[in-house]
Amino acid sequence: MPKKLILDCDPGIDDAFAIAFACGHPGIDLRGITTVAGNVGLDLTTANALSVCEFIGHAGVPVVAGSPGPLLRPFLDARGVHGETGLGAARLPAPRGRPRDGHAVDFLIEAISSAPGEITLAATGPLTNIALAVRRHPPLVSHVADFIIMGGSAGRGNVTPAAEVNIACDPEAAAIVFGAGWRVTMVGLDVTLRARATGPVQDRMRALGRLGRELLLPGLAGYAGEPAGQPAVHDVCALALAAEPGLFGCQPAHVDVETSGRWTSGMTVTDFRAAGPGHNALVALSVDAEGFWYVVLGAYARLAAEPVR
Numbered sequence: 001m002p003k004k005l006i007l008d009c010d011p012g013i014d015d016a017f018a019i020a021f022a023c024g025h026p027g028i029d030l031r032g033i034t035t036v037a038g039n040v041g042l043d044l045t046t047a048n049a050l051s052v053c054e055f056i057g058h059a060g061v062p063v064v065a066g067s068p069g070p071l072l073r074p075f076l077d078a079r080g081v082h083g084e085t086g087l088g089a090a091r092l093p094a095p096r097g098r099p100r101d102g103h104a105v106d107f108l109i110e111a112i113s114s115a116p117g118e119i120t121l122a123a124t125g126p127l128t129n130i131a132l133a134v135r136r137h138p139p140l141v142s143h144v145a146d147f148i149i150m151g152g153s154a155g156r157g158n159v160t161p162a163a164e165v166n167i168a169c170d171p172e173a174a175a176i177v178f179g180a181g182w183r184v185t186m187v188g189l190d191v192t193l194r195a196r197a198t199g200p201v202q203d204r205m206r207a208l209g210r211l212g213r214e215l216l217l218p219g220l221a222g223y224a225g226e227p228a229g230q231p232a233v234h235d236v237c238a239l240a241l242a243a244e245p246g247l248f249g250c251q252p253a254h255v256d257v258e259t260s261g262r263w264t265s266g267m268t269v270t271d272f273r274a275a276g277p278g279h280n281a282l283v284a285l286s287v288d289a290e291g292f293w294y295v296v297l298g299a300y301a302r303l304a305a306e307p308v309r
Contacts, residue, residue, distance in 0.1 A: 002026065004119045008129050009033060009125050011035070012235070013219040015045075016052045025243045027244070030058070035099075036125045037077070038078070041077060051087075055092050056215075062107070082223070090215050090222070091214075105129055108129065123147075127176075127177045141181050148242055150238035151188060152189075152270075153190055154283055155189070156189065160265075160266065168266030175259050185250065192233075194289050205220075240296060248288075249284070249287075250282040250285065255270050
């Protein structure tokens with residue numbers, strides 16, 4: 001049976017890639033998308049989620065808008081990386097549909113609590129919506145089947161030397177989420193920087209018709225701040241772990257989030273010594289990059305082969 005999954009995200013180039021993967025992989029049943037401000041503002045992240053779903057023929061996936069900014073801090077977007085629209089050089093049609101009424105936090109609580117133990121929650125943006133959900137409804141942490149994030153790192157950062165951007169955007173939310181009493185599977189820079197879309201990978205995307213020509217390749221081409229010719233598709237890694245956990249090597253640890261350090265705010269402080277019963281995280285530390293791309297490109301090929309809806 002496919003794994004029921006809700007994706008909380010901030011599209012964003014790699015979030016768009018993650019949505020496409022979730023819709024193309026036979027092991028994932030995407031039950032909803034909730035959006036948060038992150039790579040671009042909330043209006044754009046929501047419109048991008050709708051546009052991507054419509055473009056790939058999955059307009060029926062519910063999209064629900066959430067938080068327009070961090071809990072306590074000023075909002076800082078990543079337009080310098082993802083472009084003014086958030087999708088790099090991809091130019092998708094404006095969405096015909098609208099997001100569902102209501103707030104993402106309410107959708108998360110209602111959808112997960114109505115099917116306890118059945119839904120995996122994946123988050124690939126700032127953790128604002130998730131923090132608000134667990135604060136409003138603490139039993140949520142026992143109702144998810146699994147909780148996976150793309151964020152953090154056991155080592156270096158990318159937006160600062162210490163912090164990865166999704167965590168650094170809202171460290172207070174991340175601290176709430178890691179301290180909520182569930183196990184967080186942290187898919188961070190330790191593995192995502194090893195899953196790069198190299199030249200041969202992009203050559204294979206060219207065979208995917210409109211999906212490759214109008215979304216994947218233009219997205220990669222407009223992905224600023226990544227090494228030329230081999231950008232990392234960070235957010236796809238979290239969805240790939242949900243679908244194919246054997247591709248990744250994970251270790252238990254205790255993770256705390258620094259919220260006040262002058263140089264380290266947003267750092268995911270990862271203690272592998274605390275790997276006993278009290279650990280709060282599984283930290284991905286290795287990835288089979290060749291196997292990852294075999295699975296990801298296979299999902300995209302299935303999506304590209306679906307009849308137009």
